[in-house]
Amino acid sequence: MENVTEERVSLYKEIEPLTDKPNGPVLVRNRETKEFFVKKYYPLFLKENLLTLQELDHTHLPKIQEVLVEDGKLFLYEEFIHGKTLTQIIQRSEMIEIETLLKMTLELLDALIALHSKGIIHRDVKPGNIMLTNDGLLKLIDFDAVRTFDGGKETDTVQLGTIGFASPEQFGFAESDRRSDLYSVGVVMNVCATKKYPKEQLSTNKFLRPLILKATKLDPNDRYQSALEMKWEVEEQWKKLKFNYQSEEKETKKASQEDRIREILEKNAANKEQQQNISQKVVKTYPSSILRKYVPGFRTDIVWKKVIAVIYYVFIGLGLPLDIMRNGSSNGRSGLVVEDLLYFVLPVFLFTNFMDFHSKLPLLKSKKRIVRIFGYILLGLFWLALCSLLRGEQRVP
Known part of the structure; x- marks a missing residue:
């Protein structure tokens, strides 16, 4: 039997301690399955209770993989x-919402229902033991403080529990039972x-x-007598909370209907005024929109660009016709027109993104x-290249 235990223990490789406490929990890894587990030390007298817990496979309780005795230690x-x-969450949050708190309480009670069905009392329900x-x-x-309910004792043999969360009977007033865990649940909810x-x-x-x-x-007889009974009461309060939310939503909707009607009337009045002025706005904005869309230099509201554009357009509008008129022959004029357009007009359209043609070129739209x-x-x-080509043609006799 000892060889079997040693063999099972050797399957787990210790990774690191999870706390600084002596005999505290240690993170281990199964050498075969590569799964991670937590190795915890417990007093030897808890062996039967832990073996009972191992039989439980519950959503809100940690799954116990193995219970082993090694060198006289459990x-x-x-x-x-x-x-x-839950302690970490409470410390970091301003307030836990009531709906969330009731949901957590139901899950906690489900865990206790499973424990109590095996005759086991947790005896240390507190935020630090809730994950x-x-x-x-x-x-x-x-499960350091777990015990089975005896029913024939005046007090607990071993008095355990956390002050503030533990029930009065856990400090020598009576024998603790499942109602003791429910006392702790109530304290946790309040905290x-x-x-x-x-x-x-x-x-x-x-x-x-x-x-x-x-x-x-204080008197266990005045408390909930089972986790199931308390669960029913929590569910009732949750239903009331849901109904309260629905009622508030209806009141909010009812109050907002008048606001919506008021908004609609105000919008209708504003629309009439807009329709009266729409033609004037179109007339006023139409020339401006043409300039912003098609004319380089005026497509932004940058003043210096507009100034340069005006100077350039005056130069083109006056300078090019005078330059063309100075050439007497018709052939010379036509060549000069092409030359001036190529040298002075084409760059404007090429480099100012006329009609947004840059968005159609692979490199420029990058x-x-x-x-x-x-x-x-x-x-x-x-x-x-175009300019050079034109000059070359002009030099050919």
């Missing part, structure tokens, strides 16, 4: 949970809602307050600046 290997404790996985599932972890214990500040939320009050009664620069260089070479 070790539990359970699934490695990726997520955060929310990266997938949004709640897991009740850590999530107010970040304080019920004795310091009780939640005033109308959906939480009655649940917390009943769960944290988002990379260096590619566009290369495209402009090729465009310039094309223009220079």
Whole structure:
């Protein structure tokens, strides 16, 4: 039997401790399956309880892979949970929404229903022992304080639990039972809602307050008598919360209908005024839109570009006709027209992106600046080639 245990233990390679505490949890990896697990040390007297827990396969409880005794010490290997404790979430958030809190409470109670069905009491339900996985599932972890309910004792043999969350009977007043876990659930709910214990500040939320009050009664007989009973009450409060949300939505819709009617009337009045002035606006904006769309230099609102464009167009409008008229022959004039258009007019259309033709050229429409620069260089070479070709033709006798 010892050889079998040693063989099983050797299957797990220790990776790193998860806390600084002596005998704290250690991250391990199965050498065969490559799965990660958490190795935890437990007192030897908890062996039977842990073996019972191993039989449970529940969504809101960690899956126990193995329970092994090594060198007289009890070790539990359970699934490695990726997520955060409720303590971490409470510390980092301003407030947990009531709907989310009720949903978490239902999942926590489902975990306790599974434990209690095996006669096991957790006895240390607190935010630090509640994890929310990266997938949004709640897991009740850590079984250091678990015990089976005896029913014939006046107090617990071993008094365990966390002060503030543990029920009064866990400190020697009576034997703890499943109602002790429900007391802790009530405290957890209040801490999530107010970040304080019920004795310091009780939640005033109308959906939480009655649940917390009943769960944290000093006398166990005045509390919920089972996790299932408390689950029913939480579900009822959740239904009331949903109904309240729906009622508020109806009121909001009803109140907004008048605002919508008012908006429609105001829009209709504005539309009439717009229709009266629409022709004037078209007349005013039409010449401007033509300039912005077709005439280089006026397609932006940059003043210096407009000034240069005006000077250039005056030069073209006056200079070119005078230059052409100075040439006496008709053949000379036609050649001069072509030459002037090529030298002075064509560059404007080529380099100012007339009619947005650059968006149709592969290099010039590129988002990379260096590619566009290369495209402009090729465009310039094309223009220079045309100029050279024209001069060559003029030199031929």
